[in-house]
Amino acid sequence: MKTAEEIFNTLKEKFGSSIVEFKADKPVEPFIIVNPLEVDKISLFLKDEKDLLFDSLMNLSGVDDANGIKEKDDKGLETIKGGTLSVYYHIESTKLRHKLTLKASTDREKPEVVTVTEVWKGADWHEREAYDMYGIIFLNHPDLRRILMPYDWEFGFPLRKDYKNPEFYQGMKVPY
Amino acid sequence: MALKTEEMVLNMGPQHPSTHGVLRLELQIDGEIIIDVIPHIGYLHRCFEKHCEAMTYPQVIPYTDRMDYLASMYNEFGYALAMERLMKIEVPERVEYIRVIMGELQRIASHLVALGTYGADIGAFTPFLFCFRDRERILHLFEITCGARLLYNYIWIGGLSHDLHPDFIRLTKEFIKDFRPNVKELNELLSYNRIFIERTANVGVLPIETAINYGVSGPNLRASGMKWDLRKDDPYSVYHKFDYDIPIGKGEKGKTGDCWDRYYVRVLEMDESLKIIEQAIEQIPDGDVTSAIPKRVKPPEGQIYTRVENPRGELGYFIISDGSINPARVKVRAPSFVTMQVFPELCKGFMVADVVAILGSVDIVLGEIDR
Secondary structure (H helix, E strand, O other), X not given: OOOHHHHHXXXXXXXXXXXXXEEOOOXXXXXXXXXXXXXXXXXXXXXXXXXXOOOEEEEEEEEEOOOOEEEEOOOOOEEEEOOEEEEEEEEEOOOOOOEEEXXXXXXXXXXXXXXXXXXXXXXXXXXXXXHHHHOOEEEOOOOOOOOOOOOOOOOOOOOOXXXXXXXXXXXXXXXX | OOOOOOOEEEEEOOEOHHHOOEOEEEEEEEOOEEEEEEEEOOOOOOOHHHHHHHOOOHHHHHHHHOOOOOOHHHHHHHHHHHHHHHXXXXXXXXXXXXXXXXXXXHHHHHHHHHHHHHHHHHOOOHHHHHHHHHHHHHHHHHHHXXXXXXXXXXXXXXXXXXXXXXXXXXXXXXXXXXXXXXXXXXXXXXXXXXXXXHHHOOOOOOOHHHHHHHOOOOHHHHHOOOOOOHHHHOOOOOHHHOOOOOOOXXXXXXXXXXXXXXXXXXXXHHHHHHHHHXXXXXXXXXXXXXXXXXXXXXXXXXXXXXXXXXXXXXXXXXXXXXXXXXXEEEEEEOHHHHHHHXXXXXXXOOEHHHHHHHHHHHOOOHHHHHO
16 A cells, blocks of 8 residues: 555656646645646556556546636626646555546647546546546547537537537527 | 348337436347447436536535435435535534435335346346335335435535434334345345346356456446445445445356346345444434534535445545635546446347346446436
8 A cells, every 4th residue: 555645756756757746735635747648658557567556447537627818708708718627537456455646637728638548448438528528638549429418519518617508409599 | 142141230228118217229239149339328418517516515415316316315425425524524423323324225225226127127027016115115214304205405514404203213123124034035036036047147247357447336346256345445434333244246146247146246235234224223322413514615625536335336526626615526426327338348249138137237327327
């Protein structure tokens, strides 16, 4: 069993600048910020290294950090420019019984993160959901389609903080 | 001359009685053999996570009820636990005991639906009626406690909405006494039924490595032979005070991790839940159940991932707080959502009729898959 800080030091040694920061100042969970384009390699290392063995992905979730420049149009609807979208990975080792949180932040205008489906197959639908809700593109994902929203949904990504409802969807007025 | 053969695509659902909700399965078949299954979900999507961002923290609780509508108590339990850890609230012991009792009763009720409908899917209708008869008594216990039968809004952040009804302990004891023989009856009626075993043993085998890699949890993982239960392995509430076992699949009728194992693990789990409830109602202390409920829920800036062992597996809440009275992000890691991903792997190489048997055995609830 290892603490998050020990794991951070191991990773820092191995991957250098791809491991950005260790954050433990806020309650309740510490997390490690990593480079979104190196997540797959870092994950594979975390899974295979014999004193880490992170064999299970508990949860993967997209988050809108809403830290860009906020602009209001004449209707009072907000648009966010710049800033980041993030992906949080909650992983654990069922053998060594330790847990870890990783965070990968990516540019809001061009959100790209490398997929971890090769490492943990369970990431597949979680990543599709993050794409569906936030528009985060998971590079090398085998099947990146919408999952919860209709396949033909073309009005943006609903969980972004500046999402606006369409006026009509297939001839039906929204909100009805 | 050789006959030309081709693969066929068969559509199952969304309105199909044994998909347990609105799920569409695109079956690619070669004759009767399944080559691949592509699940299409989202027919029940209600934007739960988007709604949460517009609600205050306590207002989210009724929404969590509506995710896994067969295990509403446990959804509330998980959410309340996450919020209490985020806000560092110490909960009175009586509250913890009542939560455990309610949670375990809910587990039995949920498993009864799973087992009963599984029997009905396979073609045995009588066990279905027996299971629902027993479940009705549990729902009655919930009803006298909080007034609702299915969607409770009972477990609040820091406490409970009501204390127990004066008759609750007596009725629960009576229920336990009556229910134990009924489990035996269910075993004779369904579990050891020759036809049922023929349909379920050696079908849809889930190897343990695949299960872990996909993140499968709960009874489905235990049926594959892994002793993994968050009540023991990532303890929360007062579960450490009780004495109970974690049943696992042993491949009694076929291979470990087949449909019959997944079914039978649930039967055994009901017995263990009864043990927990029995001990909890013996030990339950007195106290006020509303004393720790915060007047204003305004957690500090931060984030937390908390998980509980829901009847279907690991139910996780990932909550990000920006210091205001509304959550900045609530993500639910629904056990059925993860289990559904492994479903195509289970079906490959089996017959079309087995799809129904496999789907029933993994026990999904579409309400939490689609959220």
